[in-house]
Amino acid sequence: MEIIGNVLYGQSGGPTSVINSSAFGLIEEAYKLGIKKVYAARYGIDGIINDDLIDLSIFSENELKELKTIPGASFGSVRYKLPEYEKDCSPFEEILKTFKKYNIRYFFYNGGNDSMDTCYKIDRFLKTINYQCYVIGIPKTIDNDLVEIDHTPGYGSAAKYVKDTVEEIVSDNLSYRNAKVNIIEIMGRSAGWLAASSALAHLSGLGPDLIYLPETTFYIDDFIKNVKNIYDKNKRINIVVSEGIKDKNNNFISASQKQDIFGHNNLGGVGQYLLGYVEEKLHLSGRAIELSIPQRAAIHDISKVDQKEAILCGRYAIRKAINGTSGVMISMKRSSNDRYKISYVTSSLEKVANGVKLVPSFMIDEKNHQMTKEFFTYICPIVGAENKVHLKINSKILKK
Amino acid sequence: MEIIGNVLYGQSGGPTSVINSSAFGLIEEAYKLGIKKVYAARYGIDGIINDDLIDLSIFSENELKELKTIPGASFGSVRYKLPEYEKDCSPFEEILKTFKKYNIRYFFYNGGNDSMDTCYKIDRFLKTINYQCYVIGIPKTIDNDLVEIDHTPGYGSAAKYVKDTVEEIVSDNLSYRNAKVNIIEIMGRSAGWLAASSALAHLSGLGPDLIYLPETTFYIDDFIKNVKNIYDKNKRINIVVSEGIKDKNNNFISASQKQDIFGHNNLGGVGQYLLGYVEEKLHLSGRAIELSIPQRAAIHDISKVDQKEAILCGRYAIRKAINGTSGVMISMKRSSNDRYKISYVTSSLEKVANGVKLVPSFMIDEKNHQMTKEFFTYICPIVGAENKVHLKINSKILKK
The missing domain is CATH 3.40.50.460 (Phosphofructokinase domain)
Structure with missing residues (x-):
């Protein structure tokens, strides 16, 4: 499919050792696929609402590779619960303003269950007002408590x-x-x-x-x-x-x-x-x-499997978005236990948002x-x- | 020099990530040099007093190599302060009984400042009663607070x-x-x-x-x-x-x-x-x-330099003892800072015992x-x- 605009990536919730690895996978792949501008929000949704984005072209390829070695959430994280659009539309209007200003047509939010709720609300809002943008959640949490996914990136390392x-x-x-x-x-x-x-x-x-x-x-x-x-x-x-x-x-x-x-x-x-x-x-x-x-x-003691999967989740997210998928979280399905094998699929954000897997x-x-x-x-x-x-x-x- | 008997090794004080590496260095080298029996005391001085030794020949070469991968003090550690011999000789009599029973002629105690005090007291006692035995302290502590040594094995990893x-x-x-x-x-x-x-x-x-x-x-x-x-x-x-x-x-x-x-x-x-x-x-x-x-x-995050030095301290200790040295702690001297280089020397136990390097x-x-x-x-x-x-x-x- 044709590329229709720019990418925005944000991080949310508690950091993990490999959340920056997902960022790396997504950003590297986005440039490879011909995206002109890749932005990151500083401190997640907070940065989007307050027009606080970074144009990632200021970083060299090698600097972006360093993301794989940095603990914490390098772009800044936030704990913020969006209201229902029907009850309070003001933060959504600010989000839209930022999306339009930077021509964001692909949006990725990397987080846990609360973040998937945020992602879901943004997707619904943008669909409601007919702003064409592909919204995808990238899973992340050390707690491994997301539903609809075999396990979450971040869990293996923790x-x-x-x-x-x-x-x-x-x-x-x-x-x-x-x-x-x-x-x-x-x-x-x-x-x-x-x-x-x-x-x-x-x-x-x-x-x-x-x-x-x-x-x-x-x-x-x-x-x-x-x-x-x-x-x-x-x-x-x-x-x-x-x-x-x-x-x-x-x-x-x-x-x-x-x-x-x-x-x-x-x-x-x-x-x-x-x-x-x-x-x-x-x-x-x-x-x-x-x-x-x-x-x-x-991060000094990460699981290599976990890091690899986190990168692949990021890569898969941008490919799905460019192919026209929206309103989903990237998910991992275990094909077999005898020989461990993961396939990358998608789950509806609605199902994931706020669910807890015990x-x-x-x-x-x-x-x-x-x-x-x-x-x-x-x-x-x-x-x-x-x-x-x-x-x-x-x-x-x-x-x- | 001629080998005159068997080896006894004990651990004392708080464990470090590489105390077992010193044990490995000492034991491997002792067998190489032709020592017949190498014993370890279980729980340090406590095991010596209570005749609780292990004959290390029950372990294969490969099992002994595993020591380098095991956290804690594998032979058991203890915090025990020996009295002055002149005031209370009873624990010293027990120690001697064990030494005689197993024909211990080389004794190594691996620990920090309190342990060097123990080592010093045992050396003095054995000399007083003319029991021929070479006594050497092997340094160890994450605190790096031993005097007369550039730095202690265990500190670099911590x-x-x-x-x-x-x-x-x-x-x-x-x-x-x-x-x-x-x-x-x-x-x-x-x-x-x-x-x-x-x-x-x-x-x-x-x-x-x-x-x-x-x-x-x-x-x-x-x-x-x-x-x-x-x-x-x-x-x-x-x-x-x-x-x-x-x-x-x-x-x-x-x-x-x-x-x-x-x-x-x-x-x-x-x-x-x-x-x-x-x-x-x-x-x-x-x-x-x-x-x-x-x-x-x-131990999952050790310093390789620290591990190597810990092994070398153990090796050096047995060589010094067989060559007739007693009443010393193995020490490390930094020859140069421009190109980091350590030489292995000895310090008098008396000087080290109970000193604190700030x-x-x-x-x-x-x-x-x-x-x-x-x-x-x-x-x-x-x-x-x-x-x-x-x-x-x-x-x-x-x-x-």
Whole structure:
């Protein structure tokens, strides 16, 4: 098809290690396909509304390649929820002004479920007013909680970092005869995919003893009982908790229940909170370890598979748009598990917007707070096999 | 010289990413040199006192090579301070019993300053009673605070992890228009070497705005003033604090001044504590990020130079012992800075035991809470140049 105008790309939501790789894939391919101008919005939708775009021709080819090595969201991200057009059209009018000024006919928004909602609303608005523009969402989130896609770009790298870090923490914990209670807190408010990825550390014999996900109700008494049993037996314990675990009334188990020196709520997280319980009830000392920002930023430990897929999502997006597709998110479909193979397809933005994909129960071994082999089959190829640690020697020495 | 008996190796103090690499260097070389039996103590001095040794011949050559890939202290570590022999000789008698039982004539203890004290005491005791045994300390600590050595094995890898992680956190922080106050807490109770290594992130344009070390007195009012100035200007700030910073009365600035829900002290660290102050005084929200255990365990991000030097320290130790040296720690001397070159020498254990090497004032740019170029000259070759991030593109976009 004929090229009818310029490209605009924006980033939205929490950064991942490979969101800039998607940007790279899209931009490089856009120039290759003959697009004259490729713009990026600074700070996502905020930059579009406020006419704050960058013409990417100021960068050399080599500088654009550097995107693959930069953590964070290089063009600036934003958390912004567009209203319904019918209720408040003012931000849409500003968006249109910017689109017309730069002759934007291909628009790409790179983000998670909220961002797909934004993308969907913009697509609907532009269709309503008959402004010809092809709108495509590019998926991204470490949480892996988008529906209609096998897994999200960003998840594999975050999962690899979590796996490696949990292995290292568990190995460190083995170094002392009477070791500590380690409670490792991992991101994921709604879905436990990232906390679940810590189970991969079992492959090298250094997995966590207990994994708590938001998908199963959290009972504090059971938790204390489990900790006691394992500690009594092993004289050490490593626990992974998702920040999003909830009690039977659907309230977050969290530090918002405690106050800091200034009387503020919300200091520290669920790990710190649970550690307080363990210290009080079992008189065991320990350490709450929050993996914090590095989970979504640790580009030094990316999954190569994840990076490649992120680039391909970007490339595929521009090709689909030029071929006349709009109102979709780029999606990945797994053709086979025996030999991992991904095909790139599209899903309707409407279906994706604001949906949340939880870890299905067949991947959770509820009784043991561990993951089933179905989960391993699902996640192993995404995370890749780099940096394998072999620990036969360790188990011969310290686990005797 | 003639080989007069068997080898015993032990680990002590906090693990590092490369302590097992030193073990590998020593063990491999010991077999090569014709030692019949190489034993490792489980959990350091504790294993020696309690006759808990492992005969390493149960491992294949390949299994021993795996040591280079295992985080933590694979043979088990301990924190144990031997008494003066003159005051309490009972642990020394137990040690001697074990040495005699296994015909130990070469003893190696791998640790930091406290461990060198242990090593020194054992050497003195064995000399006093005329038991012929060559005793050598192998240095190790992420804190880099041993005297009489250019830098310690373990420091380069921890520093690399700190550099990479700070870069990533700063880059993540750039992703939002009005970003947060990040306070990054880094290990080091007495000396600020590891916190100082965060300055390396400046090489890619992603360094911290302020670095606070234990070597300079911490004034909370100055801190708040500095944070306000930088935040007002940049609308974001990244601060690195060493866990060991102290006020003018030499008291630790720390969370022991606050209590948790159970009335316990010591929940959370100095970063969390300072964040509370910033929130209270400046009404800014933020995040305290404690690098925690991964600093000393992140083998997935080691410095190759550090690993190589750790192996060489182990190899050199066994060679020196067989040649009749005792009562020393293996040390590294930098021959030249223009072309980084290390020679392996020995230092008297007596000098090293319990000494603490602080960051010298000529490496600290006090006014700016940054490090001087002398510090960069010192640290760059230790950390190595792997995983360089080039960020021209980032600064063109988000720092405009």
